[in-house]
Amino acid sequence: MSQSIPFARRQLGAALACVALIALPLCARADDTAKGKIIAKRWCASCHVVSSDQTKGNSDAPSFSSIADDKLTPKTLKAFLSYPHPKMPDMNLSRNEIGDLVAYIRTLAR
Numbered sequence: 078m079s080q081s082i083p084f085a086r087r088q089l090g091a092a093l094a095c096v097a098l099i100a101l102p103l104c105a106r107a108d109d110t111a112k113g114k115i116i117a118k119r120w121c122a123s124c125h126v127v128s129s130d131q132t133k134g135n136s137d138a139p140s141f142s143s144i145a146d147d148k149l150t151p152k153t154l155k156a157f158l159s160y161p162h163p164k165m166p167d168m169n170l171s172r173n174e175i176g177d178l179v180a181y182i183r184t185l186a187r
């Protein structure tokens with residue numbers, strides 16, 4: 078009997094760790110504008126001017142600050158980025174990456 082209490086505790090600890098591991102990615106996650114900027118520079122800057130320190134992009138692609146100025150809601154932007162766009166390659170962005178990108182783009186509004 079004296080052995081069963083620590084065992085039960087260990088079981089409980091393991092169970093809680095499992096719950097935490099499963100729940101973490103599901104918990105509300107704050108969109109990260111710094112990550113969004115990194116993704117934008119890596120994946121979007123070949124066409125879009127994505128930040129004020131970038132001088133040149135593809136003339137067909139609107140700058141991110143002009144996108145930020147358009148009255149697109151975060152929801153519209155997220156929906157746009159969730160599907161491949163004819164002139165844009167399919168980037169296969171995750172929901173978190175899209176959230177970070179949209180949060181970053183919105184910091185550029187003038």
Ligand code: HEC
Binds near residue numbers: 165
């Ligand atoms: C290969 C070039 C290219 C790349 C790379 C690219 N885009 Fe685009 N994007 C375009 C072009 C061109 C348009 C304009 C499409 C049009 O007018 O039909 C556009 C349009 C958009 C729009 C819509 C703007 C509006 O007002 O409707 C958003 C938002 C956008 N891009 C975000 C992104 C993001 C975020 C990335 C990086 C993950 C990215 N783009 C990467 C070329 C690109």
